[in-house]
Amino acid sequence: MNIRHLTFRLLQVFVSVVTTGSYSEAARRLHLTQPTVSQQLKRLAEAVGVPLFTAQGNQWQLTDAGRELYRACVDVLGRFDDFDDYLSELEAGKKGRFSIALVNTAQYVLPRILGPYSHAFPQVEVTVEIGNRQQVLARFDRQLDDLYVFSHPPASEATCAGRFLRNPLVVVAPKGHPKAESEHLSLSHLLDERFLLREPGSASRMLFESWLQSQGLTLGATLQMASNEAIRIGVSSGMGLAVLSRHVLPAQDVGLTILPVEGFPLESHWHFIARRDCRLPRAAFGFLQFVEQSLDQCLDPQWTENHVGDMLKSLG
């Protein structure tokens, strides 16, 4: 048998002939002419290397080889139907996998979206990578993930961003801070306090510093800490003040207070980022569609700012 000359089309024709029991009938069903069917079967028999039919004039029967070939065809075509089904589901974003890389801060909110999503699409396998801005940026450059979440999307032509959440930065102080009740509190009044900061390059620190610069201010004592969590604990235990994403603060945190500093909260936003130069897995696309539709069910609408639809449009 020369498998190289076998076409699925050939098998289809063969199966059709066997099931209908007639060349002509098969031809009709396949929208072919009868001679075409005859010839296809001839070629099939050639490819297989043995006769498939015993022809006695008008009436024919399958040979043993033909019978067995029929079984094989049914199996094989069935297998590919299964594959086709799989493809459809894949296409619909119901199956598959994708990975998403988050900057640290975003891990406080993203689970609220990912949870409902993976409940709705249990067959999609999501991998979440978490790192600081620099690390996630490195992953972005090396195209390691399918989606990214940044506050400040990297400047690259490949970047395709969709804003989805406000990310207000507030000045936090330990509970009972003397200036907590002030009106018209300016940051300049706080410059003698120690500030706890994330590492340079972190989005919140960058934003804060550029704001300071625009105000012509310079911080005094600072202390660098690697995580928002550590900073939060640090502030509440009186190590100093900090500028943190509002989302980092629990709804009720007894140890902290937000200072009503003028110019604050600093407004920034989180974005979903995809690369235009990488194929976005259908499942990731499906995730974005889910976000577009269900964002407000996942997160408090006071923070949401759903531009994911635009992103989807731009991704085609």
Next chain:
Amino acid sequence: MNIRHLTFRLLQVFVSVVTTGSYSEAARRLHLTQPTVSQQLKRLAEAVGVPLFTAQGNQWQLTDAGRELYRACVDVLGRFDDFDDYLSELEAGKKGRFSIALVNTAQYVLPRILGPYSHAFPQVEVTVEIGNRQQVLARFDRQLDDLYVFSHPPASEATCAGRFLRNPLVVVAPKGHPKAESEHLSLSHLLDERFLLREPGSASRMLFESWLQSQGLTLGATLQMASNEAIRIGVSSGMGLAVLSRHVLPAQDVGLTILPVEGFPLESHWHFIARRDCRLPRAAFGFLQFVEQSLDQCLDPQWTENHVGDMLKSLG
């Protein structure tokens, strides 16, 4: 997915690439050039409708669809390998089926061949049809069977015969028949006895009658019986004499004796017959090959006369 453009060749190439992990290596193994492989994969992806690889320059990975396609390919190619195995066995005559039609008399000897044969080829399904000469001839004309056994092969261009067994016809009488010990016993001395005969047209009767004619003799009383068995019993119970195939008589039959009539035994032979105008199933061919090789192990060599080899040659 457009299954009509899928070729098994395409799948093979794909599988080879996936298993080797490299286009170039796959090309080497398949004795193709690397660009060919590239293009085949491109076409495959087109046919499937979704990308199969995520290409990051030199390094690529399978997409989900690609992974699943690979599974499908392995299944499908495996299924056809199975089919191919089946074909080989079919080709070797180890599997399949055939039918053989016997004239009545041959049923006394053919089981001695068919038994060992189906022991050696348990996966071949043999159908044995039995009838008198006329009935078997009718089956031959209607091409109902794959092989036939006749004493006198039908005269047709389609006939391809191979002699395999002597079929001596002897005159049998009840044990203790007065002429049993005679020397120079001529049939003319027996014409006053009643003869038990098979139906007209049966090979043994035809042969006997034409011999009678050549000797210028005519039978007296006759009695027609439908089976050799009935005749044998009839003779042993004294109803008369008969001319029977030697093979019909058990090795030791206490009730019968063979009369040493001059000119007897009449020599005839059994033949296997195939039709040249019908495809002979490979299994039937295998059966004939078995007969050619093992005839003497199945039947007493004093009767065998193995010309089946010639028949096989003539069948190609």
Next chain:
DNA sequence: CTCTTGCATAGATTATCATCTATGCCAAGT
């Protein structure tokens, strides 16, 4: 920095496929 390795692309060629129309042949009904 250069060389090698591995994949992609372009262009060309031959084989073969897929399909048609026209026609022939055979068996079965009417």
Next chain:
DNA sequence: ACTTGGCATAGATGATAATCTATGCAAGAG
């Protein structure tokens, strides 16, 4: 005897498959 339905054969044709050589390009190894 004639028609009809069903298969085979022949010849033609446009599409496309399979394969090559030549060349480009990018990443990793020396």
